[in-house]
Amino acid sequence: xxxxxxxxxxxxxxxxxxxxxxxxxxxxxxxxxxxxxxxxxxxxxxxxxxxxxxxxxxxxxxxxxxxxxxxxxxxxxxxxxxxxxxxxxxxxxxxxxxxxxxxxxxxxxxxxxxxxxxxxxxxxxxxxxxxxxxxxxxxxxxxxxxxxxxxxxxxxxxxxxxxxxxxxxxxxxxxxxxxxxxxxxxxxxxxxxxxxxxxxxxxxxxxxxxxxxxxxxxxxxxxxxxxxxxxxxxxxxxxxxxxxxxxxxxxxxxxxxxxxxxxxxxxxxxxxxxxxxxxx
Amino acid sequence: xxxxxxxxxxxxxxxxxxxxxxxxxxxxxxxxxxxxxxxxxxxxxxxxxxxxxxxxxxxxxxxxxxxxxxxxxxxxxxxxxxxxxxxxxxxxxxxxxxxxxxxxxxxxxxxxxxxxxxxxxxxxxxxxxxxxxxxxxxxxxxxxxxxxxxxxxxxxxxxxxxxxxxxxxxxxxxxxxxxxxxxxxxxxxxxxxxxxxxxxxxxxxxxxxxxxxxxxxxxxxxxxxxxxxxxxxxxxxxxxxxxxxxxxxxx
Numbered sequence: 001x002x003x004x005x006x007x008x009x010x011x012x013x014x015x016x017x018x019x020x021x022x023x024x025x026x027x028x029x030x031x032x033x034x035x036x037x038x039x040x041x042x043x044x045x046x047x048x049x050x051x052x053x054x055x056x057x058x059x060x061x062x063x064x065x066x067x068x069x070x071x072x073x074x075x076x077x078x079x080x081x082x083x084x085x086x087x088x089x090x091x092x093x094x095x096x097x098x099x100x101x102x103x104x105x106x107x108x109x110x111x112x113x114x115x116x117x118x119x120x121x122x123x124x125x126x127x128x129x130x131x132x133x134x135x136x137x138x139x140x141x142x143x144x145x146x147x148x149x150x151x152x153x154x155x156x157x158x159x160x161x162x163x164x165x166x167x168x169x170x171x172x173x174x175x176x177x178x179x180x181x182x183x184x185x186x187x188x189x190x191x192x193x194x195x196x197x198x199x200x201x202x203x204x205x206x207x208x209x210x211x212x213x214x215x216x217x218x219x220x221x222x223x224x225x226x227x228x229x230x231x232x233x234x235x236x237x238x239x240x241x242x243x244x245x246x247x248x249x250x251x252x253x254x255x256x257x258x259x260x261x262x263x264x265x266x267x268x269x270x271x272x273x274x275x276x277x278x279x280x
Numbered sequence: 281x282x283x284x285x286x287x288x289x290x291x292x293x294x295x296x297x298x299x300x301x302x303x304x305x306x307x308x309x310x311x312x313x314x315x316x317x318x319x320x321x322x323x324x325x326x327x328x329x330x331x332x333x334x335x336x337x338x339x340x341x342x343x344x345x346x347x348x349x350x351x352x353x354x355x356x357x358x359x360x361x362x363x364x365x366x367x368x369x370x371x372x373x374x375x376x377x378x379x380x381x382x383x384x385x386x387x388x389x390x391x392x393x394x395x396x397x398x399x400x401x402x403x404x405x406x407x408x409x410x411x412x413x414x415x416x417x418x419x420x421x422x423x424x425x426x427x428x429x430x431x432x433x434x435x436x437x438x439x440x441x442x443x444x445x446x447x448x449x450x451x452x453x454x455x456x457x458x459x460x461x462x463x464x465x466x467x468x469x470x471x472x473x474x475x476x477x478x479x480x481x482x483x484x485x486x487x488x489x490x491x492x493x494x495x496x497x498x499x500x501x502x503x504x505x506x507x508x509x510x511x512x513x514x515x516x517x518x519x520x521x522x523x524x525x526x527x528x529x530x531x
Contacts (some may be wrong), residue, residue: 017293056448075455083349088448098442098471112450150432151530 002032008062024221040218087163147174210266289433304510311517315524436458
């Protein structure tokens, strides 16, 4: 167990007409060295989980234990060590990148976390390479980047200080098709080779199917269902919460309704073989 | 997101003040300025203060936002009292001057909290449209005025975002002592100003995309209608002006 939510409630604009509850009495455990996905629509409160785990927002009630730190609404001592261990990649560019150039952006984390600053000149291009960008981007202005590049720089700015927990909001938002596959490989490598705990907050069930170890479905600030990736095979359940089942699952379910008898797989090549065997 | 409100920012709730035409609001402010500047009658100022507080209450914006504003400038009031005392003014005059400032600040806050920047731009353009014959670029003027008004709220919002994202990557602001907070805030100031100016440029570009044009009714059609509440509000302001004229014997 690396993260534990204990009856957590999170509200914003308390005691005003705009008061809103994002998380309601949430209790859950996130295991280490696994890829855990939280799926839900925009009103489900999934994006607030990252802020709470990273302690950039404080809980309204309840408590969250992350490593040896507790977020119970009170000031956390040595919060920087917690944040260095929990890298958060925000979806919104304005809440993530604020420096002028890519180089400044990447150096920011290692400078203020004081993480291997002497190896700055090596780590910066390496972080860019890891997300599929070259050193030519270092002097580029952030506002001249495309959405896909902004997402990659955001991820690199977190990977550079080597956090043990990586949280990514909408990992595939803005990415092109090839980038999606590269990201899948990168996340798998981070999990298997570097023993990272990865948390994905997303609506993209296509991306997480075949990648994730655990899935939590959230609706209106609460967990409505929890299980392995098999949870995504229940199309009716997924549809109930304003989400879409993975395309591959929809195809298999549709074929099985027509008596095809296909087994669930996340690999398209395996599916083609299975269809071929069924047909002949 | 809306927990911290700053002078000049918009508070998006549904109240009858929010629905009043921005031109009516600006004309009402202009009418209110006449007795505020001209009159030295205590009773009139007390009534105007009461009326302003009623409007603040009906705006559905939490009253503490309005009072925070006054609390923020409390030292200015003390300084003003010293100045008035040093000039030998009597207590009643001092109270009237303070009431004038309070009414003005709260009324301006009311307008900014209940009028979105787009509506405000529309209101300023429409209010100045009688001067169209001078062939001045009133759209640009309205844009500059609104940019000046909304600059500081935008700056503070951007500062909050920069501080939050800097905190996520090692430069913590929220769990620090006052000296460290000053250091963090000042070191992020350069980026904050750059991002705020970029945002203003983007907004200008977005306005152009929406074909912002003084002679067309495009946006905020529901709030830009002149309704009964607007007329009623205007009538009350006219009564204040009429009382002021009567009191000064100008008729």
